[in-house]
Amino acid sequence: MTQQFWSSRRHHTAISRVGLSLPARRAVGDLPLERGTRVLDYGCGRGGDVRALQHLGFDATGWDPVHFPKGVREPAEIVLLTYVLNVIEDPTERRETLLRAWDLAKTVLVVSARLRWERNQIKGTEYSDGILTQRRTFQRLYAAGELRDYVEETTRVRCVSAAPGIVYAFKDDEARLGYLARQITPDGGWLASKNTASAITSVVAHLEQRGRMPRLEEMPQPIISLLSHLRPAELKRLVEQEADPVKVERSADRAALDTLLFLALELFYGRGPVSSIPLPVQLDIRAFFPSYTEACQRADRLLLKLRDDAYVRRAMNGSTAGKFTATALYVHRRALHRIPTVLRLYEQCASIAAGRPGEWSVVKLRHQGRGASWLDYPDFDTDPHPRLAASYAVDLKTLKSSFTSYANSTNRPLLHRKHEFLADDDPDVPKYRRLTEAEVRAGLYKSPHLIGTEEGWERELVRCERELRGHRLVRRTTSG
Numbered sequence: 436m437t438q439q440f441w442s443s444r445r446h447h448t449a450i451s452r453v454g455l456s457l458p459a460r461r462a463v464g465d466l467p468l469e470r471g472t473r474v475l476d477y478g479c480g481r482g483g484d485v486r487a488l489q490h491l492g493f494d495a496t497g498w499d500p501v502h503f504p505k506g507v508r509e510p511a512e513i514v515l516l517t518y519v520l521n522v523i524e525d526p527t528e529r530r531e532t533l534l535r536a537w538d539l540a541k542t543v544l545v546v547s548a549r550l551r552w553e554r555n556q557i558k559g560t561e562y563s564d565g566i567l568t569q570r571r572t573f574q575r576l577y578a579a580g581e582l583r584d585y586v587e588e589t590t591r592v593r594c595v596s597a598a599p600g601i602v603y604a605f606k607d608d609e610a611r612l613g614y615l616a617r618q619i620t621p622d623g624g625w626l627a628s629k630n631t632a633s634a635i636t637s638v639v640a641h642l643e644q645r646g647r648m649p650r651l652e653e654m655p656q657p658i659i660s661l662l663s664h665l666r667p668a669e670l671k672r673l674v675e676q677e678a679d680p681v682k683v684e685r686s687a688d689r690a691a692l693d694t695l696l697f698l699a700l701e702l703f704y705g706r707g708p709v710s711s712i713p714l715p716v717q718l719d720i721r722a723f724f725p726s727y728t729e730a731c732q733r734a735d736r737l738l739l740k741l742r743d744d745a746y747v748r749r750a751m752n753g754s755t756a757g758k759f760t761a762t763a764l765y766v767h768r769r770a771l772h773r774i775p776t777v778l779r780l781y782e783q784c785a786s787i788a789a790g791r792p793g794e795w796s797v798v799k800l801r802h803q804g805r806g807a808s809w810l811d812y813p814d815f816d817t818d819p820h821p822r823l824a825a826s827y828a829v830d831l832k833t834l835k836s837s838f839t840s841y842a843n844s845t846n847r848p849l850l851h852r853k854h855e856f857l858a859d860d861d862p863d864v865p866k867y868r869r870l871t872e873a874e875v876r877a878g879l880y881k882s883p884h885l886i887g888t889e890e891g892w893e894r895e896l897v898r899c900e901r902e903l904r905g906h907r908l909v910r911r912t913t914s915g
């Protein structure tokens with residue numbers, strides 16, 4: 436098909452990119468891409484992503500009906516379909532395009548589209564199921580959950596929302612579960628090794644991080660070669676002698692909980708066969724549970740607990756990290772791994788349903804009803820009272836998501852008592868707590884309903900004759 440048959444000017448939608456697009460950047464971070472992995476950018480526009488991916492060492496090619504009609508359109512491990520679906524005004528052609536890209540994907544298809552919340556940035560009139568812009572381009576905007584449902588219906592596989600407007604469709608369960616496992620326990624990597632001693636140190640680090648000895652298949656080839664002269668029992672003895680037993684035990688406890696989290700999430704999706712579970716998780720199950728059945732039963736109970744309001748509220752109230760309020764628990768992303776497993780499951784389920792946004796610092800988990808919001812405070816670390824830039828919320832009952840930007844607001848919501856969002860042993864907590872105490876002494880928290888936004892807070896600072904210098908509260912020298 437050539438552009439003259441289109442009723443909209445699709446070719447005008449392709450912009451010149453410097454650096455990777457958001458969906459491609461996300462895919463590079465999330466998926467098991469190695470140098471030389473084949474990536475096809477289907478509907479690549481002016482080819483900015485293709486060039487950036489080649490620069491990163493991937494075997495990337497692109498095809499576009501207008502800009503690269505002679506480009507290669509051959510199967511690849513990873514196929515990107517970046518902001519293509521939303522420019523196609525004919526629903527039948529849109530579906531065929533998605534299916535063509537899906538056919539070409541060997542492992543995963545990464546579909547991205549513009550979202551409804553961008554509606555006010557687009558000037559135009561309603562046309563078919565989208566908008567015809569003033570430049571006569573077409574834009575079909577999706578709700579975050581709607582895009583995932585659409586890709587699921589069309590490809591007939593279960594998909595993951597990687598971020599708002601970005602959906603991964605995996606060709607097999609193994610690839611999808613590998614992605615899930617990496618989300619829960621990011622690969623710790625291996626220390627570089629030059630000789631037997633450093634290879635043993637590397638295995639010790641693995642044991643201390645994962646709570647169990649690695650299997651040969653999990654080790655990188657150079658380490659296997661360096662240790663090949665040792666019998667397995669001998670290697671185990673040497674490694675266990677060197678490892679810190681407290682660290683090993685703590686990691687074993689965490690790994691067991693991570694395993695439950697993985698199995699519960701898998702059920703949330705529909706559980707696949709054991710053989711499709713990634714090897715490291717299979718080995719964790721063997722190391723930390725009496726059997727796979729037992730591990731699954733415990734994971735099922737965990738998922739059931741998520742439905743129990745009283746249980747969830749108690750877990751939030753007892754959490755050693757995060758701020759518990761009348762409606763929700765608020766946790767900084769640095770402390771997320773410290774909250775009870777049932778609450779981590781809560782956040783993971785929400786993120787798989789709606790896609791966790793790239794930029795966020797605090798997550799809010801409601802205990803009345805089920806819903807999560809990821810809140811973006813870009814200056815959380817440096818601003819004593821961080822201002823909210825954006826919030827992305829998902830309701831877990833309806834799976835509806837919404838986005839609110841405060842970029843143009845002159846009276847943004849702001850945070851107080853920053854230490855409460857973190858775990859107690861976070862290195863920044865003492866500094867934040869000192870500030871809160873000084874603010875309480877100065878009478879700044881006497882009227883909590885007045886201080887939730889910038890203007891009210893500033894008025895209270897003036898009233899109490901105080902101002903902030905970094906994280907210190909001082910007497911006001913400037914006039915209000």
Ligand SMILES: C[S@@+](CC[C@H](N)C(=O)[O-])C[C@H]1O[C@@H](n2cnc3c(N)ncnc32)[C@H](O)[C@@H]1O
Pocket residue numbers: 445446448449450452456477478479480481482483484499500501502516517518519522523528532
């Ligand atoms: C918004 S641009 C995105 C380009 C590129 N993926 C990027 O993100 O920079 C949409 C592109 O989709 C291409 N396109 C339109 N219809 C298509 C179809 N049926 N199959 C594949 N690509 C199509 C257009 O030529 C245009 O380059």
